[in-house]
Amino acid sequence: MNTSDIHTLRSARINVAFHPESLSMFNVSDRVARILELFENSRDISEIARELGIAEKHIRGVLRLLDNKIKRLSPKPTHSKPDIASQLVLFVTQGCNFKCRYCCSRGLYPKHSSMRLETGKKAIAAFLKLYPNNVKTIVFLGGEPLLCYEVVKHLVKFTLRLCRSSRVDIVPRFGIVTNGALLTSDVVKFLKRYGIMTTVSLDGPLAVNDFQRILPSGEGTHSIVMSRIKTLTRARHSFNIEATVTRRTIECAISVREILLYLHTLGAEISHIMPVCGEDEETALPWRCRQSIADGFKDAASYTMESLLTQDPVWLQYVRYILESLIRKIPRKYLCFAGLGTLTVFPNGDVYPCYFLVHDSLLMGNIHDSNFPNERFFRVRKLLLERAKDSITPCKACWARSLCHSCYGFGFSLSETLSAPPEMFCLIQKAMIEAVLLKLAEFRVDSRLWHRAISTLRAELSRAA
Amino acid sequence: MGAEKYTREDITGLADLARSGLAAQLDTILARQREIVALDFEALQKISMLMPKAANNGICGLGCAAAERVAERGR
Numbered sequence: 067m068n069t070s071d072i073h074t075l076r077s078a079r080i081n082v083a084f085h086p087e088s089l090s091m092f093n094v095s096d097r098v099a100r101i102l103e104l105f106e107n108s109r110d111i112s113e114i115a116r117e118l119g120i121a122e123k124h125i126r127g128v129l130r131l132l133d134n135k136i137k138r139l140s141p142k143p144t145h146s147k148p149d150i151a152s153q154l155v156l157f158v159t160q161g162c163n164f165k166c167r168y169c170c171s172r173g174l175y176p177k178h179s180s181m182r183l184e185t186g187k188k189a190i191a192a193f194l195k196l197y198p199n200n201v202k203t204i205v206f207l208g209g210e211p212l213l214c215y216e217v218v219k220h221l222v223k224f225t226l227r228l229c230r231s232s233r234v235d236i237v238p239r240f241g242i243v244t245n246g247a248l249l250t251s252d253v254v255k256f257l258k259r260y261g262i263m264t265t266v267s268l269d270g271p272l273a274v275n276d277f278q279r280i281l282p283s284g285e286g287t288h289s290i291v292m293s294r295i296k297t298l299t300r301a302r303h304s305f306n307i308e309a310t311v312t313r314r315t316i317e318c319a320i321s322v323r324e325i326l327l328y329l330h331t332l333g334a335e336i337s338h339i340m341p342v343c344g345e346d347e348e349t350a351l352p353w354r355c356r357q358s359i360a361d362g363f364k365d366a367a368s369y370t371m372e373s374l375l376t377q378d379p380v381w382l383q384y385v386r387y388i389l390e391s392l393i394r395k396i397p398r399k400y401l402c403f404a405g406l407g408t409l410t411v412f413p414n415g416d417v418y419p420c421y422f423l424v425h426d427s428l429l430m431g432n433i434h435d436s437n438f439p440n441e442r443f444f445r446v447r448k449l450l451l452e453r454a455k456d457s458i459t460p461c462k463a464c465w466a467r468s469l470c471h472s473c474y475g476f477g478f479s480l481s482e483t484l485s486a487p488p489e490m491f492c493l494i495q496k497a498m499i500e501a502v503l504l505k506l507a508e509f510r511v512d513s514r515l516w517h518r519a520i521s522t523l524r525a526e527l528s529r530a531a
Numbered sequence: 532m533g534a535e536k537y538t539r540e541d542i543t544g545l546a547d548l549a550r551s552g553l554a555a556q557l558d559t560i561l562a563r564q565r566e567i568v569a570l571d572f573e574a575l576q577k578i579s580m581l582m583p584k585a586a587n588n589g590i591c592g593l594g595c596a597a598a599e600r601v602a603e604r605g606r
Contacts, residue, residue, distance in 0.1 A: 083567070095566040132567055138538070139569065392572070393579045510570045520574050527581035 067133045073465035074102040075504050082507045086468040088139050089395055091507050101128050148407035149200040151193045155410040156186055157421055158217055159209040164245050165282045168349050180214050181413040186221045189411040189433045191228060198234045205241040212248035222260050249294040258303040265306040270325040277314045299333045307334035312342045312349045322366040330380045338383035343488045356490050364497035371505035374519040379526060387471045388502045397468035405450040419450060422475035425482060453484045460486045470495045
């Protein structure tokens with residue numbers, strides 16, 4: 067057994083040994099937990115024996131026993147294999163009616179342009195023809211995608227017509243990520259009618275949101291978005307909210323749990339709360355506060371888990387990702403599925419793995435190319451397939467490698483390499499994973515809690531399916 | 532309760548030990564076994580059939596905002 071093969075977690079109620087490769091957990095005694103903690107910290111057997119006053123042979127016996135129990139577990143889980151184009155992202159416009167302080171549309175792309183209907187149709191038709199039944203989701207993204215509402219509307223109808231008239235058995239679902247300002251009742255009616263999964267961006271309470279999510283005039287956007295959320299609620303169209311945690315959130319002394327509850331109160335089905343890491347002084351979370359920030363995310367993840375014991379779960383998206391891997395028992399082999407499952411088509415038809423991975427070396431071709439997808443497409447895909455976590459130095463020895471869900475965006479935008487994300491991002495991920503694992507183990511050893519949690523999860527998943 | 536079940540091999544091994552009069556060893560082994568108990572999450576895996584086949588709704592691990600500022604600086 068190697069030191070990275072096991073991770074020990076403790077709470078007031080339970081000690082857990084987690085085995086990342088099999089995604090298994092063991093309930094261990096205090097003595098064993100202590101031995102494993104020291105072992106995980108690369109202390110050698112004689113040192114552990116001295117420190118704990120236990121004979122070396124007993125320590126070896128404990129490690130051997132755990133090793134045997136791991137070997138005896140059900141077959142090793144298989145890694146996830148992303149299907150090409152399981153998620154097609156149509157970046158329909160680079161234009162936006164907001165001018166948020168941190169937005170990529172302000173600097174990442176050379177000029178604003180919008181997707182012509184023909185380009186969108188060509189992209190959808192090409193992927194549905196090339197990989198029928200692979201395309202599970204088509205997402206409209208921007209800029210602000212509702213600035214191109216007519217195009218979006220036509221593309222949804224076009225896709226459904228195409229699926230009806232061709233050999234596609236799995237009809238893709240649609241999603242849209244919007245700032246919410248253009249969610250009129252007509253638009254909401256359309257989204258509801260076609261079951262379009264809707265995510266609205268709102269950075270929590272007014273004090274934070276209006277500092278960073280602003281109109282070109284500099285005015286805050288909170289009240290606009292709130293009134294549009296009411297339109298969604300009135301129409302009973304379910305929606306998610308995406309929020310960021312920035313330096314401003316810390317300055318306003320608002321915790322991640324408070325944001326989560328705030329968004330839940332507004333009616334968000336799932337809240338996706340993201341830390342802004344990096345070096346930017348205006349928005350990025352300060353490195354010196356890393357531990358309290360990670361603790362804040364851990365607290366929010368614990369809260370989501372505890373809410374599984376109620377009839378009204380308060381979902382943090384990250385917790386869903388972690389649970390998804392545990393439920394399916396499929397370790398996450400890749401930091402993200404950019405270029406593997408997810409493909410992004412830009413207004414001019416260029417195909418990139420993701421809207422952050424925009425670089426000549428990662429251009430996968432253009433949808434208008436007569437020979438699309440050509441050698442370039444498969445070369446980039448191969449490059450990304452080779453960037454599994456076990457090829458990334460800090461990831462391959464990390465205990466959280468089987469469950470973390472991350473992004474190449476940070477590293478790539480700084481160094482144009484597909485490297486691991488900043489350390490703070492990893493700290494936050496690990497904190498949330500620990501919270502989920504500990505809570506699951508605590509529930510498991512109490513049959514009353516376990517049955518309640520499983521019953522809520524079952525109900526939630528049935529609803530989502 | 533989520534406790535693992537002993538295999539036939541375990542039981543035979545323990546019975547052999549007991550027969551050979553190695554009661555102390557038996558106690559040690561049983562005590563150690565109780566110190567490491569695999570948690571059974573079968574019920575969790577059973578509900579995997581309910582998981583939606585579709586990918587998520589476009590929200591990735593980082594989302595738009597988190598890397599944007601960095602992206603802007605990087606260009």
